[in-house]
Amino acid sequence: MRSIAEFEAAARERLDPAHYDYFAGGAQDEITLRENESAYKRLRLIPRVLRGSDKRDLSLTLLGTPSSMPILVAPTAFHRLAHPDGELATAKAAARAGTILIVSMAATTAIEDIAAAAREAAPDPGLWFQLYLQPDLEFSEAIVRRAEAAGVKAFVVTVDSPVLGRRERDDRNAFHDLPPGLAVENLRNLGENRSGGNASHVREIVMSAGLNWDHIAWLRGKTKLPVLIKGVLHAEDARLAVHHGVAGIVVSNHGGRQLDTVPATIDVLPEIAAAVGGALPVLLDGGIRRGTDAVKALALGADAVAVGRPVVWGLAAGGREGVSEVLELLRADFDQALALCGGRHPADLTPDQVRR
Ligand SMILES: Cc1cc2nc3c(=O)[nH]c(=O)nc-3n(C[C@H](O)[C@H](O)[C@H](O)COP(=O)(O)O)c2cc1C
């Protein structure tokens, strides 16, 4: 397949329509959902000439985790709704691609099994773990310990979901529960024996409207791993993140699934990059579908980008192979755009190369 749009079309044919809507949809009028993609279409690239290289190097290290390219896998929930192999397939494909997979706390596969699958594909896979900090902090800590034991290398706390956004497609489809046989496995039987048989119990994920900077400090006190926050859109919050010793931020509007009518992430990136001033790595997600999208984000100050839905489309269309194809398509597309912009390394891209 030649584009992410073709993967989405293939995925749509295979998926239960309610599940397709869950993956594709956004909050309310889906203004932000559309804006994330359309904002890139308004930006123009200005290439530099006569300074390229035959040998381009896309690799980087983010907070100690190496990645073969600055395109990571954003955390998305419920991969077994997309394909029976679910997160195991995603993990193998990401590890084989040498990129960082941010595993969703709401995965339908246990983190231990995800990590084992990733290690089958690469000796030292780059796994990060996304957290919805639970109001029950003891319970949150148990999840943290479990993810650490599985070998994750960073925690990404999602901060844009004090309550869950209202997705009207899900309401219309009455999609509010996983089908029988699927569960949020990272919340099963914590503190108990995992092979608990009849005692097997999965807690519900609770959104924490009371989350504040003290909780971030609490988490930093509980783990030696880097703690990032995901879902920053305001420059002042980016400054506060630096102030509170956060390791990195993800500029994200949750793929347009939380507060509708917030701006496209690419449109707030310049002010956030300026506020952070290089003090910590800035990641961005939302609407990245082409190599040129990633080039624009890196030029405007992101250290890396992440993709959510494209990976789900690859998974639904073709399991592990489909995810591999999506990641290699994005890599090739990005490499070509970088070459055409006159860059040898992502860091060669500069803000003056993007025009509105
Ligand atoms: C189906 C789906 C499930 C998601 N689940 C999570 C999640 O569990 N945790 C989280 O922090 N973000 C979640 N996100 C948001 C993504 O991490 C990411 O911010 C977003 O998908 C990026 O936009 P894109 O899909 O346009 O690439 C989800 C997004 C989608 C589409």
Ligand SMILES: CCCCC(=O)C(=O)O
């Ligand atoms: C309780 C799981 C929420 C998953 C999520 O973040 C999303 O669907 O956007």
